Amino acid sequence: MKTTIAEVKNYVGQEVTIGAWLSNKRSSGKIAFLQLRDGTGFIQGVVVKNEVTEDVFQLAKSLTQESSLYVKGIIQEDTRSPFGYELLVHHVELIHQSTDYPITPKEHGTEFLMDHRHLWLRSKRQHAVMKVRNEIIRATYEFFNNNGFVKVDPPILTGSAPEGTTELFHTKYFEEDAYLSQSGQLYMEAAAMALGKVFSFGPTFRAEKSKTRRHLIEFWMIEPEMAFYQFEDNLKVQEEYVSYIVQSVVKNCQLELNTLGRDLSKLEKVTAPFPRMHYDDAIKFLHEQGFDDIEWGDDFGAPHETAIANSFDKPVFITHYPKAIKPFYMQPDPTRDDVVLCADLIAPEGYGEIIGGSERIHDFELLKKNIEAHDLPLDSYAWYLDLRKYGSVPHSGFGLGLERTVAWISGTEHVRETIPFPRLLNRLYP
Structure with a gap:
């Protein structure tokens, strides 16, 4: 047999x-x-x-x-x-018969292993990480299919960007300028107006010259968008989705998690609902923790996110960030014009932000005003404004970074081990 x-x-x-x-x-x-x-x-x-x-x-x-x-x-x-x-x-x-296999049962440097990534994938630890990644992907499809979402595939080549073009890879599209997508969100909003609840799962690109353990140049995003869903509805979907994928890994990848030395008790606690912290309160908390360098209006860095996350044994939402540091499409808080209805979901144990999401602006005039205020070309966003001209509704969405999520759930320190062939600042091989 x-x-x-x-x-x-x-x-x-x-x-x-x-x-x-x-x-x-x-x-x-x-x-x-x-x-x-x-x-x-x-x-x-x-x-x-x-x-x-x-x-x-x-x-x-x-x-x-x-x-x-x-x-x-x-x-x-x-x-x-x-x-x-x-x-x-x-x-x-x-x-x-294999001869002179380069990765022997001894310690090898990171650069050596990355040069031989095509072979390093064969190791028991890398095999376990890839199996966890696969289970997260499988559970993602299962969750959204079970909850009435339709998968839609946005384009990878785009003529504009949801958050400006400063960190995008530029290319030529025949005679036009084009960019590798950093998010499919705007297209997913259009799809939500046609299909109600949609999600995408595909590669995204950031031309960000970062070398941290949390950053990749090419990574994969899961991006749902939902018509008639407001801010609170959005948070509920996020915490239910994250709980679902974590518990699916706990259930179906115990051998792999044990191979990785993962503490299962920490993952077993990850069930909805998740705690929340308003940005105002986060600033106060950080000051109490001795972070005197952070002021209201600043974005959070890795040390700030880690300090907040260490106060909880579940992922935590940081909500209502200042409007000035967030993209043009986010819905302002109806009670305060200086913050928006958004949230970042911060993973425990120092793994940082795994989800960014918000309620989207559904008013035509406000969105047009914000596009102009951000010095973005109106003609490039004419189709996006059309969504607010023809049957606009409140809607929300979010994006989950797959590799950071794999790193957190598997207990892997660096995201370079959570994707088969990582693209890093100085690495395009193999």
Whole structure:
């Protein structure tokens, strides 16, 4: 029976064949332990000299790291293994002998590992991070599909930008100027006016010369937009969505989280509702914590967000930021003209902002005034203004950065490990 490592639990006591790579091995005079991986998981293969032919045993002892092979044997339970099963090997067939594999079981520098990212992905830790990422993606589709959202794909090439063009990658679109999208939000607003509740999931780009552990040049965003949803409705969707993906990972990725050394008790606490802190109160709190450098009207940096997040064991919303530091499309607070109906969701444990969202301006004249005030070309936003001319309604949305969310849930320090092939300030290879 040909199967995969992920499925061996269904074949205890039976003989199976698995196509695999050798991630590591150790052997003594009479037994060889093969650490095998096949993409679906990792399992130990045990080759006992007295139970196989001499050729098979010598082949098992001579296998090199990352050689590919077919292994045949009996699946048996193993309580000592985190996986719970092992393979008692009867036969080994070599497919390809690997030589001089560069990533050996020793410490390697970050730059070396990033230069070999195409191979580093094979390691048990990187495999676990990618499986967590995949579960977040799967749960994202499940959540929005179950809640009546329609997936819409906004363009990646755009002629304008939701927040200006200072941090956008410029390119030529035949004879016109174009930019790689930093957000699909404006297009998603148009889609929401047609389909009610929509979400997108795709790559976005920021030409931001940052080297922090929270930043990538190319990253993936989940961006829902909802017609007839106001500020409070928006926050409710966000906390329900984040709770859903976290608990899906806890339920379906326990082996991977254990591989990563993640404290499950911290994730189990992440259930809606989430605490909230008004921007005014956040400023007061930071002053009490000794952050004398921050003043009302300033945006928060990583140390400020971390100090606030450390006061809670769940993600926390910081709401009602000053209008002057937020984009032109955000709805002003009806009780105060100097703040807008927006919120950033800050993850616990120092992982920073994972969601930015707001109620959007639905009044034509106010939106037009804001576009002009931000020195943006009205003709580029004519279609966006049309949404306020023809049946405008209150509407809201948000964007979740996938890689920061993967980093937080998996307990990974740097976002470069949360995407298969990261694009960083000085890295476009491999």
